Amino acid sequence: MMFDDLSDLYQQVILDHCKHPRNFHELPTATCSAQGRNPLCGDQLKLFLALDGEVIKDISFLGSGCCISKASASLLTDSVKGKTKAEVLSLFEQVHEMVTSGEVKGDVGKLAVFAGVHKFPARVKCAILAWHALKSALSGAGEPVSTETEEM
Ligand code: ZN
Numbered sequence: 001m002m003f004d005d006l007s008d009l010y011q012q013v014i015l016d017h018c019k020h021p022r023n024f025h026e027l028p029t030a031t032c033s034a035q036g037r038n039p040l041c042g043d044q045l046k047l048f049l050a051l052d053g054e055v056i057k058d059i060s061f062l063g064s065g066c067c068i069s070k071a072s073a074s075l076l077t078d079s080v081k082g083k084t085k086a087e088v089l090s091l092f093e094q095v096h097e098m099v100t101s102g103e104v105k106g107d108v109g110k111l112a113v114f115a116g117v118h119k120f121p122a123r124v125k126c127a128i129l130a131w132h133a134l135k136s137a138l139s140g141a142g143e144p145v146s147t148e149t150e151e152m
Pocket of ligand 1: 038041042043065066067068069125126
């Protein structure tokens with residue numbers, strides 16, 4: 001089992017979101033979207049966002065990939081709904097720091113389950129994929145993102 005170092009609780013949350021992803025559908029009201037791809041693992045996903053000014057009114061995703069990438073996207077949609085762009089960008093920084101260093105700074109809520117991912121470098125890109133797609137969607141670029149281009 002690859003998650004020997006993660007606590008049972010964290011494993012359960014991740015497995016639950018992997019098997020039963022939240023907000024897993026297209027979004028008819030979407031005002032923007034972005035795709036993410038992690039070629040190393042084969043993860044692919046597409047985020048749909050319905051923005052109302054600066055606020056994310058609704059968000060959903062579709063895609064396929066490993067458990068970590070799906071659970072991360074699922075928890076992301078739960079976590080950012082109702083937040084402003086600025087709040088989401090600062091959350092992105094917190095999550096990025098957490099999955100690369102294992103340090104949890106500030107209140108990241110349930111996203112803390114991914115802190116253990118930093119011990120598995122190959123999985124960091126799986127965990128951060130949806131966040132890069134989100135950032136791309138919010139920046140207005142909507143360009144497909146690939147974790148290949150990120151320096152970790
Ligand atoms: Zn993956």
